[in-house]
Structure formats: structure tokens, C-alpha cells
Amino acid sequence: MIFTPTRLTLPIAAVLVALAGTAAAQTAAPSVTVATATRQELRETVVASGSFVAREEILVAPEVDGLTVVEILAEEGDRVAAGQVLARLNREMLDVQLAQNAAQISRAAAAVAQAKSQIAEATASRTLAEQQLERTQQLQRTGSATNDVLDQRTTAARTAGARVESATNALALAEADLVLARAQRRDIELRIARTEIKAKVGGTVSRRTARLGALAPAAGDPLFRIIAESQVELEADVPETTLARMRPGQPAEIDAAGYAAPLPGRVRLVAPEVNRSNRLGRVRVTLTGTDRPPLGAFGRATVEVARSSGVTVPLSAVMFGQRTTVQVVKDGLVETREVVIGLRSQGRVEVREGLKEGEQVVAVSGSFVRNGDRVAPVAAVQR
Structure with missing residues (x-):
């Protein structure tokens, strides 16, 4: 018996071809x-x-001129508070000026007191002279006083008035001297306070140029530089x-x-x-x-x-x-x-x-x- 596979194998061949095509397509992607x-x-x-x-660098320089540094209280890197003393300047000369000023104030106060006494004395003399002039004028109208006596009383009254005016001017001058002496005292006290170099704000000292014994000019380089509030x-x-x-x-x-x-x-x-x-x-x-x-x-x-x-x-x-x-x-x-x-x-x-x-x-x-x-x-x- 002879086997003829033509009819039986055609469907299988078609399936194989389709599978081969799909595999080829997948392989090609x-x-x-x-x-x-x-x-x-x-x-x-x-x-x-x-x-x-x-952020803000604060320059600290002396506000009084011609004084030397005698003490340094802060170094670079130190944290300081507002108002803290960083250095001190020599204040001996200012202390002498303060003592002299105290004597000037005492002298001016004594001159004021003396002028007030002179005013009181001159006022009393003027009052007496004016009273005498008035009585002489009355007597002169009745014929009991001569013209010479009237002239003397008039001159005396005018002299007494001039003395009162002079004493008043002396008082004004003495009071002006006292005001000036007290103003000078405030100036000296302010300069003494400024011999203490203080930090204007809190922060960190970034640089110090202050040197012991060195002259600290007000117009020179700042003695300290401070980083305000330490903000960098x-x-x-x-x-x-x-x-x-x-x-x-x-x-x-x-x-x-x-x-x-x-x-x-x-x-x-x-x-x-x-x-x-x-x-x-x-x-x-x-x-x-x-x-x-x-x-x-x-x-x-x-x-x-x-x-x-x-x-x-x-x-x-x-x-x-x-x-x-x-x-x-x-x-x-x-x-x-x-x-x-x-x-x-x-x-x-x-x-x-x-x-x-x-x-x-x-x-x-x-x-x-x-x-x-x-x-x-x-x-x-x-x-």
C-alpha cells in the first residue's frame, strides 16, 4: 500500500508557515x-x-583726639555686647582740666554772689538818695533849701542809680561766666567718658588695630571693626x-x-x-x-x-x-x-x-x- 500525504499535510504546512512568519516579525522588532x-x-x-x-561692619574709632591707648579689653574673634568697653585712653590731662574747671565754677559762683550783694547795696543807696532828693525838692519850693543843695542831692541820686546799673551788669557777667564754666565742665566730662572706647552694637570683633601706648587719632584708622550682630x-x-x-x-x-x-x-x-x-x-x-x-x-x-x-x-x-x-x-x-x-x-x-x-x-x-x-x-x- 502506497501512502499519499498531499491532503493531510497541507493544513499543517500552512500553520507552520504562519508561525514562522510571526516569529520572524517578532525577531525583526x-x-x-x-x-x-x-x-x-x-x-x-x-x-x-x-x-x-x-553684613554690616561697624568701625569703632576714638571720638577724642590726641590721647594714647593705655588698656585693651577685647581681641579679634571676641563676641561683644552693645556698650561694652573695648579699650581705654589716657585721661590724666582731662582730669587736670576737670579740676581747673571746678575752680572756675567756684570762682564764677562767688562772683555771682558778690554781684548780688553789690546790687542790694547799690539799690539801698539809690533809694536813700532818691528820698533825700525828694525832701530837698520840697524844701526848695518853700525857700528853705538852696539850689546848690538841690544840685548835690540830684547828683547823688543819679550816682546811686548808676551804681545799681553797674552792679546789675556785673551780675550778668558773673552769671555768664558761671554758665560758660559749667558748659566747659560738661565738655570735659564728655571727653573723659569718650576715653572709654565702647562697642556701638553687639557682634564679633573682626579686626583690632589698637596698640598699647599708640596715639589714637580721631581721624585715623578705626581701632576696632565689629561684625554687627555677628551676621556673615x-x-x-x-x-x-x-x-x-x-x-x-x-x-x-x-x-x-x-x-x-x-x-x-x-x-x-x-x-x-x-x-x-x-x-x-x-x-x-x-x-x-x-x-x-x-x-x-x-x-x-x-x-x-x-x-x-x-x-x-x-x-x-x-x-x-x-x-x-x-x-x-x-x-x-x-x-x-x-x-x-x-x-x-x-x-x-x-x-x-x-x-x-x-x-x-x-x-x-x-x-x-x-x-x-x-x-x-x-x-x-x-x-
Whole structure:
């Protein structure tokens, strides 16, 4: 008996051909690395480098001239309170002037008392002379007194009045001398008080130039420099494009030499002017913690200029051009979508429109796949 397989083997052959075609199609789909869109908070930062400076530096100079330093009570790095004595100047000459002034005040006070006595005496003499003149005038009208006697009484009354006026002027002069002597005393006492060099505000002494025995001129270099309230800032110059994104109050982390961890800070000042020659603008970042790097040390602040929470993808997955697009992989097919992006930070970019959380995108834009291509997605390694 001869076996003829023609009818029985045709359906099997068709199935085998179909399976072979499907396998070939699956084999032909290229593998593409994909990344999943996840919701994440992004922080956009800028870097500002500069040097540490005092927020306000108070210059402490002597307010009395020509005296030498006899005592120093504060050193660099000391924390001082407002009104605390930092140094003392020689006051011996002022003490001598104070003693002389005390004698002048006593003398002027005695002159005032003497002038008042003279006024009282002259007033009494004038009263007597006026009474005698009045009686003589009455007698002269009755013929009992001669003209010579009347003239004598008139002259005596006028002389007594002049003595009263002279005594009054002497009193005014003595009182003026007393006022002047007391004013001089207040001046001397003020100069003596200023021989104690005091801190005008509390803070940290950053520099001391006072030297024992040295003359302390009022118009010379300050004896002390104080960091007001111990507030230290990072002063940095940034490009004008960066300056436009910075605002007072933005948080910052400051890297300083000698400190293992960043120091907390906050932007305090953004200068309203850009240098015309180098196109740089000035910003100041205040340290908000307790650590205080030395003035003049180098620092680098990382300032947070924006923060947002949304759907993010790797920055490499976004293609920039006339349109901003991503390639979404769904059911093994590639779909090119136009998206609206937001913040970029830490190698990722926020997608505000055009993509949902959980969707997969081609991890590297510009791969050799096009819209509608079939691919075999391979998940990117999470790092």
C-alpha cells in the first residue's frame, strides 16, 4: 500500500508557515530602552561663588583726639555686647582740666554772689538818695533849701542809680561766666567718658588695630571693626541671565572651606544694577545657621530658584527643535507626541502637558525609530 500525504499535510504546512512568519516579525522588532514617566519633585538651582563678608561692619574709632591707648579689653574673634568697653585712653590731662574747671565754677559762683550783694547795696543807696532828693525838692519850693543843695542831692541820686546799673551788669557777667564754666565742665566730662572706647552694637570683633601706648587719632584708622550682630553673608557676582532669576528669600546651601556639610542660607539682596564691563550682578546670601566662616574665605552657594512637582522623564528622552516631542511606546508601537515641558534638574525634565504618569518613553531621543514603528521595549536600569 502506497501512502499519499498531499491532503493531510497541507493544513499543517500552512500553520507552520504562519508561525514562522510571526516569529520572524517578532525577531525583526528592534529592542529599545524605555523609561517610565514618574511623578517627582524637581528643584532648579543656580550656583553663585564669592567671598564671605560682614553684613554690616561697624568701625569703632576714638571720638577724642590726641590721647594714647593705655588698656585693651577685647581681641579679634571676641563676641561683644552693645556698650561694652573695648579699650581705654589716657585721661590724666582731662582730669587736670576737670579740676581747673571746678575752680572756675567756684570762682564764677562767688562772683555771682558778690554781684548780688553789690546790687542790694547799690539799690539801698539809690533809694536813700532818691528820698533825700525828694525832701530837698520840697524844701526848695518853700525857700528853705538852696539850689546848690538841690544840685548835690540830684547828683547823688543819679550816682546811686548808676551804681545799681553797674552792679546789675556785673551780675550778668558773673552769671555768664558761671554758665560758660559749667558748659566747659560738661565738655570735659564728655571727653573723659569718650576715653572709654565702647562697642556701638553687639557682634564679633573682626579686626583690632589698637596698640598699647599708640596715639589714637580721631581721624585715623578705626581701632576696632565689629561684625554687627555677628551676621556673615556670601557676596557673589553672577551673570545677568542668572541674576534675573534670583529673588530675595530664596533658600540656598553654601559650601565653605573647612565645613563638611553645606551651611544653610537665604538670599537677602539682589542688586538692581549689572556691571557694564563684565555683565555681572551682585547678590548677597545670608547665613541662617550658627556657623560663621572667616571673612574673606571662598564660598559657593547653590540657590533654589524654582521648585515644582509633576510628571518627569529623563532629559535624554526629550527631543528639542521646532517642536518639543517625546516618543511614547505603547503596545510595542512608537508614538511621537508633542509635549510642554517645565523645570529641568538633576538629569530629568518636567512634562506639564502631553504625557501621563506611568507611560513609557524611548529613553534616548533621536533613536532610529519613527512614529508607528514596532519595537521591543527594554526597561532602563534605575539609578
